[in-house]
Amino acid sequence: MPLDSKAVLRRRQALVLSVASTASLWMPAALAQGASTPSAAYPERPVRIVVPFAPGAGTDAMARLVAQKLGEVMNAAFVVDNRAGASGAIGTQYVAQAPADGYTLLLAASPFTTVAASVPGAHYDPLRQFTPVGMIATGPLVWAANTALPASSMQELIALARRQPGLLNYGSAGAGGVNHLVLELLKARTGTFITHIPYRGVAPATMDMIGGQIQLVTGTIPALLPFIKNGSVKPLAVTSAKRSSALPDVPSMSEAGLPGIDVVNYFALMAPAGTPAAIVNSLNAAINRVVALPEVLARFKADAVEAAPGSPALLGHFIEADYRAWRNVVKTQNLKIE
Numbered sequence: 001m002p003l004d005s006k007a008v009l010r011r012r013q014a015l016v017l018s019v020a021s022t023a024s025l026w027m028p029a030a031l032a033q034g035a036s037t038p039s040a041a042y043p044e045r046p047v048r049i050v051v052p053f054a055p056g057a058g059t060d061a062m063a064r065l066v067a068q069k070l071g072e073v074m075n076a077a078f079v080v081d082n083r084a085g086a087s088g089a090i091g092t093q094y095v096a097q098a099p100a101d102g103y104t105l106l107l108a109a110s111p112f113t114t115v116a117a118s119v120p121g122a123h124y125d126p127l128r129q130f131t132p133v134g135m136i137a138t139g140p141l142v143w144a145a146n147t148a149l150p151a152s153s154m155q156e157l158i159a160l161a162r163r164q165p166g167l168l169n170y171g172s173a174g175a176g177g178v179n180h181l182v183l184e185l186l187k188a189r190t191g192t193f194i195t196h197i198p199y200r201g202v203a204p205a206t207m208d209m210i211g212g213q214i215q216l217v218t219g220t221i222p223a224l225l226p227f228i229k230n231g232s233v234k235p236l237a238v239t240s241a242k243r244s245s246a247l248p249d250v251p252s253m254s255e256a257g258l259p260g261i262d263v264v265n266y267f268a269l270m271a272p273a274g275t276p277a278a279i280v281n282s283l284n285a286a287i288n289r290v291v292a293l294p295e296v297l298a299r300f301k302a303d304a305v306e307a308a309p310g311s312p313a314l315l316g317h318f319i320e321a322d323y324r325a326w327r328n329v330v331k332t333q334n335l336k337i338e
Helices: 003-017 060-073 087-097 111-118 153-163 180-192 200-210 221-229 277-292 292-303 312-333
Strands: 047-051 078-082 105-108 130-146 169-174 197-200 218-220 233-238 263-272
Touching: 003 277, 047 060, 047 087, 060 078, 060 105, 060 130, 060 221, 060 277, 060 292, 078 197, 078 263, 087 105, 087 263, 105 111, 105 130, 111 180, 111 312, 130 153, 130 200, 130 221, 130 277, 130 312, 153 233, 169 180, 169 200, 180 197, 180 218, 180 312, 200 218, 200 221, 200 233, 218 221, 221 233, 263 277, 263 312, 277 312
Parallel strands: 047 078, 047 105, 169 197, 169 218
Antiparallel strands: 105 263, 130 218, 130 233, 130 263
């Protein structure tokens, strides 16, 4: 992986963790020059939060929590609209083309940048077609292995992959998603070859790993924690630069001998490009209030994510860094995803 992309990845978590102290960052020029000033009564009608995945997924659950709490904070109706398909591209395209009036928002997660970076057919630009509103939360993935795999650490895994290139099989939630690209990042960083097998979600990949058909997956901590606790799989490391409080005994990537790798799954609200600054600011202030609520923080802890309050500008910096870092991985690995 090129040095500049490594540096971008190192900066991403630092950006997120510093949001509380930088909430007053300047607004980007395009946002600061937003269109007309909205009515002081905004929102005057229900606001749709589009989830580009099916009901029941982690992104959907986050959207419903945020919609409920934003409604309470802003004394308005926020409704979730699931528009699934094409690894999130369908719902994302829908929001990109919606009126920039604050009444259609996107609950963005990691596929927002990974799919745009790796799938030419995604047909949306995360940097040009969207206005950042606010980050909600972030959390790492966890590397997990079949219990029979003769490796109990990332360094042992890398050594095994080097001795037997192509023999190990890794299951992802689908080509172009963060679960796929985190493998490609590891391969680029270590010069190893591990076979990628895309599934329709992490759950079936995990079942095949437990059954021995494949040896490795990464997934969110809530998705894999039950299997880690009952001994069905063994955790090797979390994908972030620091440990997770949900898995305090599992090393970070840096502790696992891979400094500079820092991958987090994120949840954020985005609006169509051109949404007036006053609306964005109003929504951002409400999001920052929501993620500080005790009941929301308790839910985040249960879901192994951390609140990430901050300004629209800070979210914009994060999205750009994430997108460009994954573009570098795609280029380095010469990935061709249709």
